[in-house]
Amino acid sequence: MITWTAPRSRRRGSVIRESSSSPIADDGDSLRFCSTCAFSSACLEQGYDKSRLAELHVLVEHVGPFAEGTHLFREGEPFEAIAAVRAGTVKTYVNDSEGREQVQGFFLPGEVIGLNAISRNTYPCNAVALDTVALCRFSFPGIAALAARMPGVQQQLFRLLSQDIGKAALLAGNYTADERMAAFLVSLSRRFAARGFSPKRFRLTMTRTDIANYLRLASESVSRGFRRLQDAGLVAVDRREIELRDLAKLEAMASSILRG
Amino acid sequence: MTPAITFDAGLLRRYDQPGPRYTSYPTAPAFTPDFDAARLRAHARRSNEEPIPRPLSIYVHVPYCFNPCFYCGCNRIITRDRSRAAPYLLRLAREAELISPWFDRDREVIQVHLGGGTPNFLSAAEICELMECLRGSFRLTTRADRDFSIELDPRYLHLGDIASYAACGFSRASFGVQDFDPEVQRAVNREQTVEQTLDAIQACRDSGFRSVNVDLIYGLPKQRCEGFARTLDIVTAARPDRIAIYGYAHMPQIFKPQKQIVEAELPAPAEKLALLQLAIERLTEAGYQHIGMDHFALPDDDLSVAQANGTLQRNFMGYTTHAECDLIGMGVSAISHVGDSFSQNPRELPAWEQAIDAGRPPVWRGLELSFDDCVRADVIQQLMCNAAVDIAAIEARHDIVFEAYFGAALAKLAPLIEDGLATRDSTRIAATSRGRLLLRIIAMCFDDYLDRAAQPAPRQRYSRVI
Numbered sequence: 141m142i143t144w145t146a147p148r149s150r151r152r153g154s155v156i157r158e159s160s161s162s163p164i165a166d167d168g169d170s171l172r173f174c175s176t177c178a179f180s181s182a183c184l185e186q187g188y189d190k191s192r193l194a195e196l197h198v199l200v201e202h203v204g205p206f207a208e209g210t211h212l213f214r215e216g217e218p219f220e221a222i223a224a225v226r227a228g229t230v231k232t233y234v235n236d237s238e239g240r241e242q243v244q245g246f247f248l249p250g251e252v253i254g255l256n257a258i259s260r261n262t263y264p265c266n267a268v269a270l271d272t273v274a275l276c277r278f279s280f281p282g283i284a285a286l287a288a289r290m291p292g293v294q295q296q297l298f299r300l301l302s303q304d305i306g307k308a309a310l311l312a313g314n315y316t317a318d319e320r321m322a323a324f325l326v327s328l329s330r331r332f333a334a335r336g337f338s339p340k341r342f343r344l345t346m347t348r349t350d351i352a353n354y355l356r357l358a359s360e361s362v363s364r365g366f367r368r369l370q371d372a373g374l375v376a377v378d379r380r381e382i383e384l385r386d387l388a389k390l391e392a393m394a395s396s397i398l399r400g
Numbered sequence: 401m402t403p404a405i406t407f408d409a410g411l412l413r414r415y416d417q418p419g420p421r422y423t424s425y426p427t428a429p430a431f432t433p434d435f436d437a438a439r440l441r442a443h444a445r446r447s448n449e450e451p452i453p454r455p456l457s458i459y460v461h462v463p464y465c466f467n468p469c470f471y472c473g474c475n476r477i478i479t480r481d482r483s484r485a486a487p488y489l490l491r492l493a494r495e496a497e498l499i500s501p502w503f504d505r506d507r508e509v510i511q512v513h514l515g516g517g518t519p520n521f522l523s524a525a526e527i528c529e530l531m532e533c534l535r536g537s538f539r540l541t542t543r544a545d546r547d548f549s550i551e552l553d554p555r556y557l558h559l560g561d562i563a564s565y566a567a568c569g570f571s572r573a574s575f576g577v578q579d580f581d582p583e584v585q586r587a588v589n590r591e592q593t594v595e596q597t598l599d600a601i602q603a604c605r606d607s608g609f610r611s612v613n614v615d616l617i618y619g620l621p622k623q624r625c626e627g628f629a630r631t632l633d634i635v636t637a638a639r640p641d642r643i644a645i646y647g648y649a650h651m652p653q654i655f656k657p658q659k660q661i662v663e664a665e666l667p668a669p670a671e672k673l674a675l676l677q678l679a680i681e682r683l684t685e686a687g688y689q690h691i692g693m694d695h696f697a698l699p700d701d702d703l704s705v706a707q708a709n710g711t712l713q714r715n716f717m718g719y720t721t722h723a724e725c726d727l728i729g730m731g732v733s734a735i736s737h738v739g740d741s742f743s744q745n746p747r748e749l750p751a752w753e754q755a756i757d758a759g760r761p762p763v764w765r766g767l768e769l770s771f772d773d774c775v776r777a778d779v780i781q782q783l784m785c786n787a788a789v790d791i792a793a794i795e796a797r798h799d800i801v802f803e804a805y806f807g808a809a810l811a812k813l814a815p816l817i818e819d820g821l822a823t824r825d826s827t828r829i830a831a832t833s834r835g836r837l838l839l840r841i842i843a844m845c846f847d848d849y850l851d852r853a854a855q856p857a858p859r860q861r862y863s864r865v866i
Contacts, residue, residue: 347449360506366451377452 202226204274212267212275213254219261221279222254228273229345232265233353243354246270246346248328250335252300270345315397320355321365322393325375329384340384411819416669419840420847421693422784423714424742425777426767428735430849431744435766443739443768444502447726454726455541456503457511458534460492461731463749464521466556469590470660471578471620471648475733475747476517485522488731491756493533495730498761500537503728509540511725512548512569520552524561528568546571547720549613554600555592562600566607573604574613580634581627584620587665594634601638611641611701618675619648621665625678632679636686642703643688643696645679647672676837692785693839695719712785719785740769772848775800780843787839788830812845 205227206212212223215234230247244265247253253275257263287294315323333339344351352359369375374390376383384390391398420427447453463477464484477484512534519527527550534540540548549572550565565573577597578590585591597614604612614635618628635643650666652658667675680690688696689704692714697703706712706721713720727737732752735744743766746752755762769777775798782789791802803810813829816822821835822842831842844850 344451348451348453349449351451359504363452363506370452379450379454382451 201277201279202274203277204272206269206273206275208269208271210269210273212269212273213263214266215264216262219254219257219263221277222252222258223275223277224252225249226274226276229270230267230273231270231346231350232267234265241353243350246350246354248331248335249337251331255300270347270350313397317355317357317361317365318368319393319397320357321362321369322374322390323397324351324355325369325382325384326387326390326394326398329387329390340387342382344380344382412669412673414819415821415838415841417841419844422780422840422843424735424737425780425847426742426769426773426849427847428742428744431742431765431767433765435741435743435763435768437761437763439768440736440738440741440743440761440763440766441502443741444499444726447739448504448507453504453507454724455511456507456509456538457513457725457727458509458538459513459515459727459729459734460519460530460534461515461517461729461734461745462488462519462521463517463732464488465516465518465553466521467589468657468660469576469578470588470657471617472657473649473651473655474517477749482521482523485526489522489526489530489533491753492530492730493537494756495762496533496537498756498759499728499730503538503726505539507539507726509534509538510543510546511720512540512546514550514570516551518553518556519550520557520561524558524564528564531568531570540569545610548572549574549611551576552600554596555590557596557600559599559603562603562609563607566604566609571610572613573600573609573611574615575600575640576615577631577635578615578617579620579623579628580631581623583622584627587621587661589660598634598638601640613642613644614638614640615644615646616679617646617648618679619650619667619672621661623667623675625671625674628675629678629682632682632686636683636688639698641698641701643683645676645683645694645696647676647694673837680837690836691719692787707785710786714781714784736766740774742767742769771798774798775805776846776848779806779846783829783831783843783846784839787836788828790828792827806846809846813842816842816845 203223212230225247227249230253232244232247232253233241234244236242247267253267254263256265287297328342328344329339332342346354348359348362352362355362357365366375366377369390370377372389374384374386376385461475463475465472465476465478466480468476468478512531514527514530522530531540540546546569548570550570551574554575562573575597576590577592578588579585580592580594580597582591601612601614616631616635648666649655650658650661650663652661683696684690687698689699689707691697691703691707691712695703702721703712703719711721713724726739727735729736729743729745731745732749733745733747735742743763745762746755746764751764752762767773775794778797779789779794782794794800795802810824813822813824816835817824820832821838822832823830829842831839835842
């Protein structure tokens with residue numbers, strides 16, 4: 141069962157009925173997309189605002205909120221949909237043959253989960269909410285049809301897919317702990333900035349263990365890395381709040397990993 | 401340095417009321433038993449997961465005392481039977497084994513405090529054994545600037561043992577004095593000579609202790625300004641790095657030993673205030689800085705430096721430079737502060753023993769801080785440590801509009817401003833020199849638990865603020 145399919149009790153009557161042509165349950169605007177929507181600009185470029193997107197209305201469903209620790213889908217479950225994160229952070233991971241967790245990525249508001257399932261019939265990883273998560277669910281066969289009609293949407297899909305593959309670059313390669321840490325922070329900064337959030341101040345919703353796992357470092361090394369960056373005046377850490385004090389230097393440190 | 405502080409009788413009557421000491425907010429009476437070991441464990445796990453997990457601070461409570469001081473409000477057990485120490489130590493070791501796996505091993509313990517009761521009820525060998533057992537369960541720092549402190553009762557101290565305390569890691573000692581006036585000492589059942597005390601302080605210095613603290617109490621029975629002035633002169637001449645001056649809290653219905661104190665012998669509120677003013681005068685004349693409510697320190701002491709830098713904090717051990725730690729309390733009645741939670745061990749020895757013997761972490765009650773608790777705790781912390789609140793800093797840290805958020809609190813503050821205890825403008829709230837003696841009263845304006853109906857009236861729970 142896929143948790144992100146909104147349970148009946150959560151659906152607000154006629155507002156989110158899948159077959160209904162009523163407006164998308166949004167944050168109150170019947171014309172505009174969510175500010176973080178991965179597809180809004182693609183649709184708008186094609187001249188489709190929300191009122192004209194009858195097809196999309198059928199496909200798009202706001203689901204959640206999901207509590208911290210909720211699995212949104214699990215490895216091996218049949219592929220049904222991709223989803224844009226509207227709020228919160230989602231972690232994807234797999235378990236290796238010895239049962240050890242391998243973190244694959246973190247998804248912030250505006251980013252899309254489930255893309256790596258497109259080429260298969262099942263999800264190839266697990267997705268779990270790291271805090272309170274709200275999603276915008278796109279049932280896939282529908283969006284494929286839509287993509288065929290709107291080249292911009294298709295392009296956006298390809299772009300998202302390639303970004304998803306690009307993330308793997310962080311994990312591979314012979315980089316130092318400091319380079320990995322800097323690349324991780326710069327990547328988060330750029331992604332927050334792209335969605336209109338502050339590029340310099342954000343909250344790390346992922347645990348130290350998850351960050352360490354993702355960067356293939358020991359937990360202690362992650363903390364030592366943060367401490368070194370802090371002592372050098374590049375970041376300020378207050379519990380989970382991070383301030384990037386010298387983004388230019390961090391960018392330079394991260395440049396070998398985040399080429400281009 | 402400190403201007404003369406005058407109180408008229410009416411003002412004194414109005415503000416001589418019970419109030420919390422705010423070693424925590426919310427205060428311990430708000431803790432509830434639904435906060436159990438599983439929830440403490442969850443907070444501990446979560447605290448490991450910050451990018452830079454906080455260092456750890458350990459408080460160990462030793463409840464035993466040889467002799468009852470009548471003023472005491474601490475959790476203690478009077479006995480001369482030293483054999484009770486060994487089983488208590490065994491259980492402390494077990495408690496450390498139960499709790500320590502919850503905390504990642506790379507988190508360094510930078511503060512240890514052995515309090516009581518009377519920690520030197522334990523022999524020097526037992527104290528070193530306790531430290532070794534903590535070293536087995538936690539990563540105790542080896543840094544030279546560590547804060548490993550022990551409360552010592554000079555009356556039962558073998559001066560030769562002080563070198564072994566230093567050898568097992570202790571760098572700070574705290575001595576109870578209260579008052580050297582023999583009449584006061586007899587009235588509170590604590591007879592301690594000047595020589596015992598000064599010899600102990602000297603022995604600490606000789607053994608390389610970094611810092612020595614002396615505790616005094618004002619407001620004790622038969623205490624008069626003349627006698628207390630002599631005590632202050634003797635103490636300041638010994639130049640301890642820190643001096644704490646606590647107001648005696650007479651609450652015999654809660655602290656049974658206090659029933660032995662003859663109420664008629666207690667100084668009246670005006671006399672009590674005179675004792676405090678005397679202490680402030682003498683200590684500042686002697687070059688000590690007034691750190692906050694009840695603490696003084698020499699200008700080069702860490703507390704004075706921290707206050708100047710704005711990094712001073714307050715926790716269950718009083719003022720400290722280390723509140724950015726997660727605090728693990730062990731032993732009967734000990735309080736922990738892990739992440740955004742407070743928790744407390746059973747106050748009664750049998751309950752604490754039973755939990756440990758059953759292999760259960762001994763958590764009796766606690767509380768998970770809400771957003772509102774965190775905001776108010778921040779304001780109260782600022783008041784208690786800096787005698788002022790930086791409004792913009794609070795707004796930025798918690799994303800609130802101060803004036804709107806604290807409407808009710810500011811209304812309570814207004815009469816205090818009228819009485820000249822505090823000032824307020826658009827950027828800050830500050831205690832006046834007069835208000836610095838009544839920081840608890842100012843902090844109480846921001847305490848959201850005092851009015852809650854579910855709790856007994858403050859009068860029954862808290863000592864008078866002066």
